[in-house]
Amino acid sequence: MRLDDGIVRICSLENTADPGFMPKRRLNAKTEQYFEERGISQNRQYLAKGVSEQVDMVIRIWDDGIRPRIGMYAILTNYEGQEDAGGDQFRIDNVQPLVNDEGLRVFDLTLSRMEDRYDVDAG
Secondary structure (H helix, E strand, O other): OOOOOEEEEEEEEEEOOOOOOOOOEEEEEEEEEEEEEEOOOHHHHHHHHHOOOOOOEEEEEEOOOOOOOOOOEEEEEOOOOOOOOOOEEEEEEEEEEEEOOOOOEEEEEEEEEOOOOOEEOOO
């Protein structure tokens, strides 16, 4: 299996403001790795529409010891269809831990595109 469709940075959203000041939210990268774009089944699209959600992409990443969580964010770069030069930002809506055909642990991440962008800490 080759994970060569692009690069993903998995990020958490953190408040970087000093105590007592208005919140200043930034994405902080926890891990960066290559990903494989997966197909989105019609069933998955249909179920998402039933709860007024949109599935924009499903990607597969290796289990590198840092488990992505629902509600974290993914910044995708170097992939076909990239729209923003600094990377496209997505919210992680589902995390599915799996074992691939070769017996390696992977995660399939269901992503929805962000309408608003967050600043990103250099990492």
